[in-house]
Amino acid sequence: MRFFSRCFPGNAGPFGKQVFSHRQFFLIQALTSHASMAYPTSVINAFDNSQDSSTETALILIRHGESLWNEKNLFTGCVDVPLTKRGVEEAIEAGKRISYIPVDIIYTSALIRAQMTAMLAMTQHRHKKVPIIIHNESEQAQTWTGIFSEETKKQSIPVITAWQLNERMYGELQGFNKRETAERVGKEQVHEWRRSYDVRPPGGESLEMCSQRAVAYFKDCIEPQLKSGKHVMVAAHANSLRSIIKYLDRLTSQEVISLELSTGIPLLYIYKDGTFIKRGSPVGPTEAGVYAYTKSLALYRQKLDEMSH
Numbered sequence: 470m471r472f473f474s475r476c477f478p479g480n481a482g483p484f485g486k487q488v489f490s491h492r493q494f495f496l497i498q499a500l501t502s503h504a505s506m507a508y509p510t511s512v513i514n515a516f517d518n519s520q521d522s523s524t525e526t527a528l529i530l531i532r533h534g535e536s537l538w539n540e541k542n543l544f545t546g547c548v549d550v551p552l553t554k555r556g557v558e559e560a561i562e563a564g565k566r567i568s569y570i571p572v573d574i575i576y577t578s579a580l581i582r583a584q585m586t587a588m589l590a591m592t593q594h595r596h597k598k599v600p601i602i603i604h605n606e607s608e609q610a611q612t613w614t615g616i617f618s619e620e621t622k623k624q625s626i627p628v629i630t631a632w633q634l635n636e637r638m639y640g641e642l643q644g645f646n647k648r649e650t651a652e653r654v655g656k657e658q659v660h661e662w663r664r665s666y667d668v669r670p671p672g673g674e675s676l677e678m679c680s681q682r683a684v685a686y687f688k689d690c691i692e693p694q695l696k697s698g699k700h701v702m703v704a705a706h707a708n709s710l711r712s713i714i715k716y717l718d719r720l721t722s723q724e725v726i727s728l729e730l731s732t733g734i735p736l737l738y739i740y741k742d743g744t745f746i747k748r749g750s751p752v753g754p755t756e757a758g759v760y761a762y763t764k765s766l767a768l769y770r771q772k773l774d775e776m777s778h
């Protein structure tokens with residue numbers, strides 16, 4: 470049961486007090502293990518490779534679009550702030566960039582800026598499936614969010630929310646202006662709090678502490694999905710994603726200091742034979758280079774194109 474309790478929404482943690490039930494598990498299984506009835510078999514095969522664990526799978530990482538506190542230059546951490554208009558546009562643009570890359574399951578943090586980003590990005594996707602947030606707050610939430618049409622389930626993508634993917638908790642800095650804080654306590658101190666690997670901001674999490682929960686979640690819950698043939702998108706935050714990228718790219722704690730992630734830029738990895746191959750950021754939906762590296766992605770794109778003609 471370890472996989473279940475750690476990997477489904479509502480797992481114990483600062484942002485979840487729910488418990489996992491078997492019903493939840495079966496719902497997610499149903500949502501992720503289907504083939505589309507509405508598409509020709511060849512298309513289904515092109516992106517439903519969940520039976521073949523040797524297949525390459527796509528992992529898209531995306532930092533949320535600009536938030537209202539990014540705009541104001543405030544330490545945000547786990548404060549649940551929505552996107553700005555520009556953030557909304559960034560998320561839509563990101564969606565265009567990945568609109569031909571298969572997505573079978575989405576993970577987001579428990580915070581609205583990551584969830585908005587994932588949902589807005591999916592409005593641009595060519596497969597037109599509906600991303601649906603899996604609710605597990607209570608037995609009632611599970612029952613009341615039930616989907617009873619198999620056909621409709623097949624046209625859905627489960628969205629799993631996990632507090633472990635949240636932004637690093639910034640402690641007593643949350644809500645303060647970054648520039649003003651630097652003027653008060655010194656630029657070096659603020660830089661150390663923001664970018665060092667193991668120094669904690671007052672009352673908050675160091676990047677190392679953030680890594681411990683984010684990478685553990687990635688290894689326990691997301692990697693098994695990729696391994697089983699699912700294409701995964703993760704919408705999260707600067708520091709939870711820096712932690713995950715440190716793990717994927719095997720960066721040292723020194724190297725991760727200079728890793729900066731822009732808002733709303735998708736990053737693509739291919740998972741194959743237990744390793745992650747970095748593919749950078751797809752620049753545009755029709756960029757040939759993005760699809761050149763794996764046959765299955767190229768085939769997927771070709772089929773989507775054929776469907777729309």
Ligand SMILES: O=C(O)[C@@H](CO)OP(=O)(O)O
Binds near residue numbers: 546547639
């Ligand atoms: O304020 C925050 O939560 C983060 C991300 O915006 O800031 P920083 O770049 O300092 O880690």
